[in-house]
Amino acid sequence: MKNNLAKLSSLVLLAGLLSLYACEKFLPNEPEENEVLDGPMEGLSYAQTRLFLEGDEAFSEVFTPEKGLGAYFVTSSCFSCHSGDGKGHPSTTLTRFGRWENGQFDPLTHLGGGQLQNRAIAGFEAEVIPSEANGIAKFTPPAVTGLGLLAAVTDATLLDVADPDDMDGNGISGRVNYIEPPDFFSPLEWNIPDEEGRYIGRFGKKAAAIDLLHQTVNAYNQDMGITSDFDMNDPINYAVSSQQTDLIPDPEISAATGQSVVFYLRTLKAPIPRDESDANVQLGKQLFMDIDCGKCHIPTLKTGISDITVLSEVEFHPYTDLLLHNMGEELNDNYTEGLAEAAEWRTPPLWGLGLSPDAQGGEFFLMHDGRATSIEEAILLHGGEASNSRTYYQELSTSDKEALISFLKSL
Numbered sequence: 001m002k003n004n005l006a007k008l009s010s011l012v013l014l015a016g017l018l019s020l021y022a023c024e025k026f027l028p029n030e031p032e033e034n035e036v037l038d039g040p041m042e043g044l045s046y047a048q049t050r051l052f053l054e055g056d057e058a059f060s061e062v063f064t065p066e067k068g069l070g071a072y073f074v075t076s077s078c079f080s081c082h083s084g085d086g087k088g089h090p091s092t093t094l095t096r097f098g099r100w101e102n103g104q105f106d107p108l109t110h111l112g113g114g115q116l117q118n119r120a121i122a123g124f125e126a127e128v129i130p131s132e133a134n135g136i137a138k139f140t141p142p143a144v145t146g147l148g149l150l151a152a153v154t155d156a157t158l159l160d161v162a163d164p165d166d167m168d169g170n171g172i173s174g175r176v177n178y179i180e181p182p183d184f185f186s187p188l189e190w191n192i193p194d195e196e197g198r199y200i201g202r203f204g205k206k207a208a209a210i211d212l213l214h215q216t217v218n219a220y221n222q223d224m225g226i227t228s229d230f231d232m233n234d235p236i237n238y239a240v241s242s243q244q245t246d247l248i249p250d251p252e253i254s255a256a257t258g259q260s261v262v263f264y265l266r267t268l269k270a271p272i273p274r275d276e277s278d279a280n281v282q283l284g285k286q287l288f289m290d291i292d293c294g295k296c297h298i299p300t301l302k303t304g305i306s307d308i309t310v311l312s313e314v315e316f317h318p319y320t321d322l323l324l325h326n327m328g329e330e331l332n333d334n335y336t337e338g339l340a341e342a343a344e345w346r347t348p349p350l351w352g353l354g355l356s357p358d359a360q361g362g363e364f365f366l367m368h369d370g371r372a373t374s375i376e377e378a379i380l381l382h383g384g385e386a387s388n389s390r391t392y393y394q395e396l397s398t399s400d401k402e403a404l405i406s407f408l409k410s411l
């Protein structure tokens with residue numbers, strides 16, 4: 001009976017939520033579909049929409065100490081950093097650290113690295129960066145839209161786009177990161193490990209997460225101190241050995257909750273461009289390709305076969321190659337993950353770029369740590385493999401620069 005009641009109430013809730021989505025379309029002054037980032041992909045079945053809504057709720061869940069938050073954490077819900085599914089504000093930045101010694105990077109796991117938990121629940125002392133750390137990077141939250149498509153691009157495609165030895169001699173040599181898989185990782189048919197059993201990373205600014213479950217489990221654990229069937233160990237503040245962690249029984253969320261969030265991330269719609277037919281935007285797109293921006297921010301990728309029909313064998317336009325590029329010394333924070341060098345960063349998708357300020361308090365905070373407060377500043381920070389492209393940009397006329405930037409804002 002209780003079970004049936006619970007089922008009934010969740011159906012009522014579902015109907016309510018669905019009608020909310022439906023109503024949105026009829027409200028006056030409601031933003032157009034291409035002006036907001038959140039919402040499901042078009043073409044999901046009823047059952048898939050239901051799973052999407054469940055995942056949306058889990059993504060918005062606020063954790064309290066009673067629900068297992070902490071003891072050491074950064075903040076209390078996915079949504080507080082990825083608000084509206086858009087980019088985060090510098091106030092929600094994560095800090096990661098480690099130590100370089102003799103050319104080797106040590107994430108200082110035994111001292112609470114690689115990620116700082118800068119807050120703690122009552123009765124516990126928050127972590128501070130240990131004095132051993134000599135490499136520290138700040139990461140602003142990226143948007144989480146369209147990730148299902150990026151997750152469905154096969155490893156073979158990424159290896160095909162990669163040009164680690166710059167065979168085509170254009171100064172741009174994207175390569176994949178290889179990551180030690182966690183115990184819970186289950187490869188898809190198309191995953192291609194290297195000889196050492198490592199898998200290609202594609203999420204995160206250093207491409208250190210192999211798939212969306214990997215990223216999600218780490219986020220629950222490292223950002224909120226929430227254990228799951230996938231990772232049963234709460235973060236610990238090693239500097240205070242007398243304090244272990246919270247007393248809430250592990251796992252603090254079920255495997256089903258973790259999977260539900262992954263389903264939500266997989267089926268969030270991709271950002272929809274605006275003003276595509278505007279002549280200035282079209283000129284900007286042409287310039288973008290002419291000055292080699294599109295060599296890393298490649299406009300079109302195609303997914304492989306997927307268990308979700310709307311993700312299966314589709315072309316889409318993320319403006320990324322998901323590969324690592326050396327971006328020069330100005331962007332080198334002396335910090336790294338996996339096989340990436342400290343100056344290497346994964347090309348971020350540019351879709352949704354024009355909508356970033358909506359989630360960032362009306363301003364732009366671009367590049368991995370949000371240090372660029374305009375698109376132009378972001379372009380001028382491009383060094384290393386992108387130096388030529390930056391020079392070409394600097395040589396454009398003022399009106400061409402403006403066209404390029406209108407194109408970027410239309411994404």
Ligand code: HEC
Binds near residue numbers: 076142
């Ligand atoms: C404290 C802020 C914060 C919280 C809380 C947080 N994230 Fe993130 N998220 C980030 C940052 C910063 C990154 C970039 C991390 C990196 O590059 O390794 C990120 C990256 C991601 C990515 C990868 C996106 C991409 O394009 O590569 C996904 C997916 C994601 N987060 C999902 C989640 C989920 C799910 C939760 C909740 C379980 C969550 N995040 C909680 C800040 C946060």
Ligand code: HEC
Binds near residue numbers: 291295365378385386
């Ligand atoms: C060699 C590869 C490469 C080329 C060429 C390149 N980019 Fe990038 N771009 C990147 C990488 C990698 C980052 C992320 C750097 C970071 O996070 O610090 C980036 C970041 C950006 C960002 C900020 C995105 C964000 O979400 O913060 C913008 C905007 C951008 N690029 C536009 C351009 C434009 C315009 C051009 C051509 C003038 C260009 N890029 C050329 C690799 C490249």
